[in-house]
Amino acid sequence: MLAWRSVQASSRDGDQLGRLPSTIVAHEQVRRSDLSSHVVKYGGSKLTWQGGRTMKGLSPRVGAVLLSALIPMFCSIGSSIAQSLTLVDKGTSKYCVFHRVDAPSSVKTAAMELQRILKASTGVELPVTADPSPNMICLGDNAVARAAGFDPDSLPYEAFRIATRGRNLYIFGRDAPDGQKTPWNGFSRGTQFGVYEFLERVVGVRWLMPGEWGEEIPQHVTLTVPEVDVKQQPGFLFRVLGISDPPVVKEWLTRQRVSGDPSYWNTACTKVIYTQHSWGWYLPEDLKNAHPEWNAIKGEKNKFCTRNAEAVRALAEGVVNWFDKHPNPPGDRWMASISPSDGQSFCRCEQCSAHIEKDAHGVDSFTVNLLDFYNEVARVVAEKRPGKMVAGYAYGRCEYPPKNPMRLEQNVFIEWTPLNYYGMGLYKPGYRQEFEKVASAWAGMTKNLGYQNYCHWHRSEQGAPYAAALSLLKFQFPLLKKHGFQSVQEYGTSAWGYGGPNNYLLARLMWNPATDVDKTYREWLQLAYGPAWQAMDRVYRLLDERYQKFKVEKEPFPYTGDNYEIMSDKIESIYLPILPTIEKLYVEAYSGAETDRQRKRVQMFGDNMVIFHRNLRKADYLLHPEQSVFYRTDGDYEAFIKQDIPNVYGGNSGPGWLWVEPQIKGIQPPPQTEKRALVIPLLPKERHAPVIDGTLSPGEWNGAAVADSFRIAGSRAVAVRSTTARMLYNQNHLYLSFECDADDLKQTLPTRAKQDNAAIFDGEAVEVVFGLEGDPQNFWHIALNPANSRWDGIRANAIPNLDWTGATKQGARQWTAEIAIPFVSLGIDAPRGTRWRVNLCRSTPLNKDGERELSAWNNVPSGFLDPDYFGVWIFENQEAGGA
Numbered sequence: 001m002l003a004w005r006s007v008q009a010s011s012r013d014g015d016q017l018g019r020l021p022s023t024i025v026a027h028e029q030v031r032r033s034d035l036s037s038h039v040v041k042y043g044g045s046k047l048t049w050q051g052g053r054t055m056k057g058l059s060p061r062v063g064a065v066l067l068s069a070l071i072p073m074f075c076s077i078g079s080s081i082a083q084s085l086t087l088v089d090k091g092t093s094k095y096c097v098f099h100r101v102d103a104p105s106s107v108k109t110a111a112m113e114l115q116r117i118l119k120a121s122t123g124v125e126l127p128v129t130a131d132p133s134p135n136m137i138c139l140g141d142n143a144v145a146r147a148a149g150f151d152p153d154s155l156p157y158e159a160f161r162i163a164t165r166g167r168n169l170y171i172f173g174r175d176a177p178d179g180q181k182t183p184w185n186g187f188s189r190g191t192q193f194g195v196y197e198f199l200e201r202v203v204g205v206r207w208l209m210p211g212e213w214g215e216e217i218p219q220h221v222t223l224t225v226p227e228v229d230v231k232q233q234p235g236f237l238f239r240v241l242g243i244s245d246p247p248v249v250k251e252w253l254t255r256q257r258v259s260g261d262p263s264y265w266n267t268a269c270t271k272v273i274y275t276q277h278s279w280g281w282y283l284p285e286d287l288k289n290a291h292p293e294w295n296a297i298k299g300e301k302n303k304f305c306t307r308n309a310e311a312v313r314a315l316a317e318g319v320v321n322w323f324d325k326h327p328n329p330p331g332d333r334w335m336a337s338i339s340p341s342d343g344q345s346f347c348r349c350e351q352c353s354a355h356i357e358k359d360a361h362g363v364d365s366f367t368v369n370l371l372d373f374y375n376e377v378a379r380v381v382a383e384k385r386p387g388k389m390v391a392g393y394a395y396g397r398c399e400y401p402p403k404n405p406m407r408l409e410q411n412v413f414i415e416w417t418p419l420n421y422y423g424m425g426l427y428k429p430g431y432r433q434e435f436e437k438v439a440s441a442w443a444g445m446t447k448n449l450g451y452q453n454y455c456h457w458h459r460s461e462q463g464a465p466y467a468a469a470l471s472l473l474k475f476q477f478p479l480l481k482k483h484g485f486q487s488v489q490e491y492g493t494s495a496w497g498y499g500g501p502n503n504y505l506l507a508r509l510m511w512n513p514a515t516d517v518d519k520t521y522r523e524w525l526q527l528a529y530g531p532a533w534q535a536m537d538r539v540y541r542l543l544d545e546r547y548q549k550f551k552v553e554k555e556p557f558p559y560t561g562d563n564y565e566i567m568s569d570k571i572e573s574i575y576l577p578i579l580p581t582i583e584k585l586y587v588e589a590y591s592g593a594e595t596d597r598q599r600k601r602v603q604m605f606g607d608n609m610v611i612f613h614r615n616l617r618k619a620d621y622l623l624h625p626e627q628s629v630f631y632r633t634d635g636d637y638e639a640f641i642k643q644d645i646p647n648v649y650g651g652n653s654g655p656g657w658l659w660v661e662p663q664i665k666g667i668q669p670p671p672q673t674e675k676r677a678l679v680i681p682l683l684p685k686e687r688h689a690p691v692i693d694g695t696l697s698p699g700e701w702n703g704a705a706v707a708d709s710f711r712i713a714g715s716r717a718v719a720v721r722s723t724t725a726r727m728l729y730n731q732n733h734l735y736l737s738f739e740c741d742a743d744d745l746k747q748t749l750p751t752r753a754k755q756d757n758a759a760i761f762d763g764e765a766v767e768v769v770f771g772l773e774g775d776p777q778n779f780w781h782i783a784l785n786p787a788n789s790r791w792d793g794i795r796a797n798a799i800p801n802l803d804w805t806g807a808t809k810q811g812a813r814q815w816t817a818e819i820a821i822p823f824v825s826l827g828i829d830a831p832r833g834t835r836w837r838v839n840l841c842r843s844t845p846l847n848k849d850g851e852r853e854l855s856a857w858n859n860v861p862s863g864f865l866d867p868d869y870f871g872v873w874i875f876e877n878q879e880a881g882g883a
Helices: 060-077 105-122 143-147 190-203 247-255 285-289 309-325 367-384 429-443 470-482 496-511 517-553 568-592 596-618 634-641 758-762
Strands: 085-089 096-098 136-139 160-165 168-173 222-225 229-232 238-242 335-337 389-395 412-417 449-453 487-491 677-682 705-707 723-729 733-741 765-771 780-784 790-794 805-810 814-822 835-845 852-856 871-879
Touching: 085 105, 085 168, 096 105, 105 136, 105 190, 105 222, 160 190, 168 190, 190 222, 190 229, 238 496, 309 335, 309 367, 367 389, 367 412, 412 429, 429 449, 429 470, 470 496, 470 517, 487 496, 496 517, 496 596, 517 568, 517 596, 568 596, 596 634, 677 705, 723 835, 733 765, 733 835, 758 780, 758 790, 780 814
Parallel strands: 096 136, 136 168, 238 487, 335 389, 389 412, 412 449, 449 487, 677 723, 677 871
Antiparallel strands: 085 222, 160 168, 160 229, 705 723, 723 733, 733 814, 765 780, 765 835, 780 790, 805 814, 835 852, 835 871
16 A cells, blocks of 8 residues: 655755656656646535635725735745745644635636645645735736736646745646637636646545545645646647546546547537537438439448539538537537548449558558548538538548548548557557557648547446556557647546546546556555555456457457457456456455455445346356355345445446446357367269359259358357358369358349458358368458459458459349369368368348348357357268269
8 A cells, every 4th residue: 555645845856746656757847846637626615715804805996906015025925936835734834725706617616626635634724715825825817926927828728837936836727717718619727737736746636536435635744845846738639538427427537637528518628629420410311312313332321422522512511501500609619520420331433432442451441532522521611611620530441541641621630530449459469560650641641630449448238347458558648649649539438346447547648648557557556445456456457468368369350340349259258267266356355455445446346246247147157156256136136236326426326337338238148159060071083073153053062061050140040041051072172152042132232342352241241261270270261252252361361362263143032152272272182081170151231221140150159250169070081972
């Protein structure tokens, strides 16, 4: 446990602040010491005015006269020579807290919090007054501060300065007056931020999580401020931590100097960046239906052709009208989002197709089309509503910059939202290696650049805990700052029982991207759990290690929506093997905590585990669940989940924000693992091999092994769309055929693509994954679609190629495929008597709206590329008879 002690001035070194437990390496202009971080409370103890001496009781004219007479005296007493100040000495103080009577409400809030915290820490309540004093903490912009040589208006928005002068301490910043915002619809609470910085670094306060039990206030008998003069400003102008935010969480967010989600509810930051999926706002369904020529060719219903000048003009006019409905001032819009509606299927008309590129992974990129669209809308807005900005995502199929840099209009803001990195995707070496290169390329095209990601988030609706990804936090934020990103939006964890460290670190890094992550993480644990911190550290590190291993070794490299879902594959690979260890460490931590606060914070983690354990039990993942400390009967569980949240957690905010993410999906029962097996016949020498023409000619597949009853991914239920595969081999080749039933191929529009273009996975496709003896993670992966487009590689890497033949034939409600793979291309002889690990898979669109059915011969929990779910082929050693 950290030992807190009073800060004493030193004749040898005036900078004593660095000796305190520190979470942030300051990124400001420092003269004497190293201050850094934190914020605000709306409310607190009652503001106490010094009786009979406040400006409140005087007329403005008399007050001004008295103040002008007193200022020179106070400034001479508080000379320009800085020195250490003893604010409280053994239970007494000569100091007051001073600010103007008409100071902004943010300054008054800061004064109340300063008064409250100092009283809780020292037992002394400093009076808050509108009268300056020979010994004072002077807050905000006022005549006293200016007479001492300080100019708050010279600071950037949100910046603050903390300085000692003579007997006085000055804390001031750039403060927006009540009812006013910055030119970018933001807030500036510089003085308030400075006060919380002071409380954290000098008093040692920490707000580890929301509510009273998230607050740590060390005790001081004597409180001394070393001489200091420091300035600080945020690392990013817009900082959003997306979590469920009832009032008690909003309070915590503001103390951390970040805003909550959604972005237009900003309460803390200079500049509001406004991006959402928004095409439907400006092109409503009835307008689109009246113009079918605007529709995206081979794209989703919520898309349109961005090369159709009439459609683009109509959307731009919709943006102009939107601005008119949200004037600024007095409204709250200086920027409009023009981001595409969600989904990754864009127009493929002749004009759009001419500008489709390949991204770094061989996937179709629509970035050029989208950026041209952004520019077109921006020019209309610049002409009709000068000074307004438009903002758009660079997301999904548009997340990679164009091969040739493009000029963007000055009123375009790009929000880089890399879908591939969602759900801790940056653990995958390929994505991590490209991160800075991609960030730099976007920064080379525009200074109007923000970053939004769900990298540090999983959809854990049922209590499954995950840890802060420390290595990714250390890697990500400094690079964003280095390349000039103006804004950062990351999504945290609404379940505070396990999400506290993750949320805290994200908030700290948004304010200061140079934060010492390891030091801050350890301090959080030590303060939160006391002597139990090491046991909880082992829990978090164990979870992080398992996640990293899963992401690198098990999860397919290409992005899928399952990347941030906690489903059966993660439950079986990450959680089930370590549940006994987590339970043992939890019991150790609960026993080791010393104070009620520490035990309650450990218990909050256990509360999450109670929920997780119950849902695992209901899904039949657990043997002997009643033996666990996390076990509750159904009746006890219902009472547990409905209990009121204590006031120390924030009162009646509802249990959802405290323990679990919003309940969206239940945990699915584990698929019953199966190992289907087939014997692959060897063709007699006199028998002709199948002709690879896509037509399953009568007789040529007689005697073949048959794989049918493909299972829907995540279950053993048979797929709605029937698939039948047949296999044979001879001395030179492996032969496969597929018969695939489909409702209407014309409706699902098979994609015609070049070799190794991942676009073939967007539509109908069959896939064969097979591994020879040796490394189970090293296996071939080939795919074919009805348009005879092909893909092959090792796992998800398209660079290795096989010399194989494929052909397809399309009917109205069925398509067929034939494949021949020469053994020489695999570097082997005919595999007589050997065993291969194999799966046969199919992806089937169910409609134009993107709904898909994934099915496999050997059942899989979600994706096709997990070798733990491959079946077995045994190659016959004797020739099969002809028929």
